[in-house]
Amino acid sequence: PLYKAGQLDKANPDYWAAKAVDSAEDRSVLDRGIYSIYFFNIVRAEPGQAVFQDAGIPHAYLEGQNMELMANSDNVLRGGLTPKHVDVAELLKHVIFEETHPNIMHGELQPDGLERIYKSPAPDFELSKIDLKSSDRYLSRASTAQILIVLEGEAEVTEGQKKVVLKKGESAFITSNCDYEVISPAPTTTMYKATAP
Structure with missing residues (x-):
């Protein structure tokens, strides 16, 4: 109800969880990946700013446009909120489970x-x-x-x-x-x- 009333700020993970539920085609089946927003840092990058994501750090682009440059890789793994294949066992082998602090570069x-x-x-x-x-x-x-x-x-x-x-x-x-x-x-x-x- 708070999301629908426009009372949730985009810096709040509740906003993004509610948006994912609200935009789901089939609300009877919710993707467990929605809970990852509560473990992620929510970073707003303004035009001209950049963020470096090292290998093993899960991330998602929530809205807007960005320029992404990445090393050649054959192991891009998805964690949820996608119709594409999610290999949980393989994902768990590569994800780094450590606290990180985003570094916004100018x-x-x-x-x-x-x-x-x-x-x-x-x-x-x-x-x-x-x-x-x-x-x-x-x-x-x-x-x-x-x-x-x-x-x-x-x-x-x-x-x-x-x-x-x-x-x-x-x-x-x-x-x-x-x-x-x-x-x-x-x-x-x-x-x-x-x-x-």
């Missing part, structure tokens, strides 16, 4: 004033956010393979004589050992870059 703004790198303990990947205005030029040398994806605006990526224009939702693969530049034909552009540190 990223380190680079000297160019355009790129913000989110440093994590992961040795095999790094995520950065690049914000461009139409007057900006982002210059980079790719020491390893990189992926660029545009979230807002439009990006013109040039490497030597090759040029590609990326619209919102489009991405480009940058090979290692190349120099490239990005400009924004739109008034503002936000893109993310995945690479290795």
Whole structure:
């Protein structure tokens, strides 16, 4: 009743449990995964903030949009609230049952004033956010393979004589050992870059 009356705050696990029950297609069968919300930290990440989730830490995205970068893995396990297969025995082998404190990262703004790198303990990947205005030029040398994806605006990526224009939702693969530049034909552009540190 409190959920339906709009009296539960999203920082309260009761809100998310009630929302899951309210949105269930078949309320006669409730997924036990709903109780996990009472063991999780509820973290609100604002635009431009990031959270690093190490292997073995269960997590869920409750609402909104996010950019997720993860290491290559063949052992993604689900714990509930999904129509996909849940292997409880295998999940219990990999989950770390220790208290954690979320670390919300704001990223380190680079000297160019355009790129913000989110440093994590992961040795095999790094995520950065690049914000461009139409007057900006982002210059980079790719020491390893990189992926660029545009979230807002439009990006013109040039490497030597090759040029590609990326619209919102489009991405480009940058090979290692190349120099490239990005400009924004739109008034503002936000893109993310995945690479290795």
